[in-house]
Amino acid sequence: MKNKLTELLDIKHPIIQAPMAGGITTANLVAAISESGGLGTLGAGYLNTSQMRKEIREIKQKTNHFGINLFVPNEFSVSTSDINRAIDILQPYYKEFNINAEDFEVPSPMTERQTFIEQVQVVIEEQVPVCSFTFGIPSTEVIKQLKQNNIVLVGTATTVKEAIENEKSGMDSVTVQGIEAGGHRGSFINDSNEGLIGLMSLIPQVVDQVTIPVIAAGGIMDGRGLSAALCLGAEAVQMGTAFLTCIESGAHKVHKEVILTTSDDQTVLTRSFSGKWARGIKNKFIEDMVEKEEELPEFPVQNSLTKKIRSVASIQSNRELMSLWSGQSPMLARNTNVKEIINEVMAETEKILGDLK
Amino acid sequence: MKNKLTELLDIKHPIIQAPMAGGITTANLVAAISESGGLGTLGAGYLNTSQMRKEIREIKQKTNHFGINLFVPNEFSVSTSDINRAIDILQPYYKEFNINAEDFEVPSPMTERQTFIEQVQVVIEEQVPVCSFTFGIPSTEVIKQLKQNNIVLVGTATTVKEAIENEKSGMDSVTVQGIEAGGHRGSFINDSNEGLIGLMSLIPQVVDQVTIPVIAAGGIMDGRGLSAALCLGAEAVQMGTAFLTCIESGAHKVHKEVILTTSDDQTVLTRSFSGKWARGIKNKFIEDMVEKEEELPEFPVQNSLTKKIRSVASIQSNRELMSLWSGQSPMLARNTNVKEIINEVMAETEKILGDLK
Known part of the structure; x- marks a missing residue:
């Protein structure tokens, strides 16, 4: 399947692996996607430059084609009283897990900006072929520098305005x-309560307003999703949950199990883990936080405050306190290998389009 | 295009007009859809039996094939203090429009149930070929009676559970x-904050769990939407906003204009007009109510309380106080006639599926 985007990204199949930050996108996963004809992506949002470089080099031993994703830093303000209130809210978990509430790094907008600039330099030095961005658009200077180094750039949008x-x-x-x-x-741009648009509406409205090729992300798990996205005008799909439960993924066993065994289509949006809205499967932590959702500090402050809780929960395989991110199609998830998923998505897409024709 | 559903509904094209209650689904609109090969639907949720009979007979003069939609009554409780609080909240509008706050009918669950039973009898007596339901599933007795009269029944679901x-x-x-x-x-079944699932996820998960044919509704406006819905496993689409702005529709001129001139994809969910969550284009009334949203009485009480405000706003063409329902694809709306829309949707679908094959 060839189009402007598969040519731009130099991929055989219009399938991109979503950049899931936090240890899911292992070198094995990224390489397996790329070697199966899609584009694997290292989710580097939370990595410092030495971690990034290590991961990139590991991937390079397995494949020479892949992408990387960075978080564009946003302005945020954080007062001591905000932090103290959040610590009060989180106290029961700190206590349960013997975490010292003082013992965490307070992120600052300046260090966040500095980290981003350094991450961009690593992308350039390591000549990563594709770089995508989440949470915003980098400065003109950064974009210019990356383009001068022939790195293909992919942005993220949740509304028509953001796509433009x-x-x-x-x-x-x-x-x-x-x-x-x-x-x-x-x-x-938009408050996330306004930008909550289903792909059936978002794809065609964006495609009508921009000339760059569009990639569709959200709930796409199989050939039904890929063929539908193509009909709507997208040139490729980005799949996250579908690869998260694969054998090659670095997601926690419990995270995979929860998704694979759900008999329900229900997920929720929460900002309780990181301070930014994110979708996952409901658990005790999310339920406990519902009433306090709006009081919690912004990203990445809340993220720092809950980091140790999540890491202890992970070690203890405690599903009630982990961030169990999932798209809205958990019932379609499978536990198989990447090559099989990609081959089946392509075969199913071909069959659907052939049958409907 | 033939499948199980087009046969069941006896239609040429897999296109159903959404049952928009409140005067939009005129006999002209309903008949134009059916006569163009789709299925027109009378939105009868708010009609009493004599209004229903009048509308049905008017439609019958123009076409012999069409559907009707009824609201399944839900239990609700309403206390005097709830009503007084709501009247307080609405007071500024009552005052502005010289509406007497005492002067409205308090709906009761018993009269709502009675009306529904009478509506069902009209559907049977008038031999309406297809009957669809919103807000729930009727009793076994009602379903049995309708089926004995060879009326095809279509339910509504927003989650996999509701579809099952x-x-x-x-x-x-x-x-x-x-x-x-x-x-x-x-x-x-689900609280609407949980059942907010995009069609990309909802269609395939439902199709995997039920054996009855599935109709896709939401944001579908053209051949891109129809072909995508078919790829996902639906056998037909239901289109509302796309027909609302048609020449034949009875929607208020201002309502059509607002949708046709929007340069944005933004709509919001509100329960301020009726007490049930509904999607429309934001205006002053919705914004004024945001903070009080959760305090407002249930459907149909809030609906009764705001009825006169909406009707005066309509007469005055005041867009700030009307309910401007719209799906998430207002930028794809067009002001043309039904026949043209249906012919173009079918031609575009064929072209898309041909090109992608």
């Missing part, structure tokens, strides 16, 4: 993230 | 309503 801004900035392509998508919402 | 319940009840088909859909959410 991505095109204006010089992005080569834009991923439109529907309400179906798991993990963090990439919204950066 | 529809199949169990004996519905011949189920319409799955994605988050993209304009107007009222048909949710009846």
Whole structure:
């Protein structure tokens, strides 16, 4: 299947693996996608430069084609009283897990900006072929520098307006993230309560307003999703949850199990884990936080405050306190290998389009 | 295009006009859809039996094939203090429009149930070929009676669970309503904050769990939407906003204009007009009510309380106080006639599927 986007990204199949930050996108997973004809992506949002470099080099031993995703830093303010209130709210978990409430790094907008600039330099030095962005659009200077180094740039949008801004900035392509998508919402202009648009509406409206190729993200798990996205005008799909439960993925066993065994289509949006809205499967932590949702500090402050809780929960395989990100199609998830998923998505797509014709 | 559903509904094209209650689905609109090969539907939720009979007979003079939609009554409680609080909230509008706050009918669950039973009798007496339901599933007795009279029954679901319940009840088909859909959410099991699923996720998960044919509703406006819905496993689409702005529709001129001139994809969910969650274009009334949203009485009480405000706003063409229902794809709306829309949707679908094959 060939189109403008598969040529731009130099891939055989119009399938991109979503950049799931936090240890899911192992070198094995990224390479398996790329070696099966799609585009694997390292979710580097939370990595410092030395971690990034290590991961990139590991991937390079397995494949020479892949992408990387960075979080564009947003302005945020954090007062001591905000932090103290959040610590009060989280106290029961700190206590349960013997976590010292003082013992966490307070992120600052300046260090966040500095980290981002350094991450961009690593992308350039390591000549990563494709770089995508979440939570906003980088500065003109950063975009110019990356383009001078022939790195293909992909932005993220949750509304028509955000897609137009991505095109204006010089992005080569834009991923439109529907309400179906798991993990963090990439919204950066609209309040996320306004940008909650289903792909059935988002894709065609964006396609009509931009000239760069559009990638569809959210709830796409099989050939039904890929063929539908293509009908709506997208040139490729980005799949997260579908690869998260694969054998090659680095997701926690419990995270995979929860998704694979759900008999329900219910997921929820929460900002309780990181301070930004994200979609996952409901558990005790999310339920406990519902009433306090609006009081919690912004990203990445809340993320720092809950980091140790999540890491202890992970070690203890405690599903009630982990962030169990999932898109809206958990019932379609399977536990198989990447090559099989990709081959089946392509075969099913061909069959559907052939049968309907 | 033939499938199980087009045969069941005896239609040429897999296109159903959404039952928009409140004067939009004129005999002209309903008949134009059916005479163009789709299925027109009278939105009868708010009609009493004599209004219903009049509308049905008017439609029958223009076409012999069409459907009707009824609201399944839900239990609700209403206390004097609830009503007084709501009247307080609405007081500024009552005052502005010289509406007497005492002067409205308090709906009761018993009269609502009675009206529904009478509506069902009219459907049977008038031999309406297809009857669809919103807000729930009717009793076994009602379903049995309608089926004995060879009326095809279509339920509404916003989650997999609700779709399964529809199949169990004996519905011949189920319409799955994605988050993209304009107007009222048909949710009846899940709290609507949980059932907000995009069609990209909802259709395939439902199709895997039921054997009755599935109709996709929400944000579908053109051949891109129809072909995508078919790829996902639906056998037909239900289109509301796309027909609302047609020449034949009875929607208020201002309502059509607002949708046709929007340069944005933004709509909102509100329960401020009726007490049930519904999607429309934001205006002053919705914004004024945001903070009080959760305090307002249930459907149909709030609906009764705001009825006169909406009707005066309508007469005055005041867009700020009307309910401007719209799906999430207002940018794709067009002001043309029904026949042209249907012919173009079918031609575009064929072209898309041909090109992608």
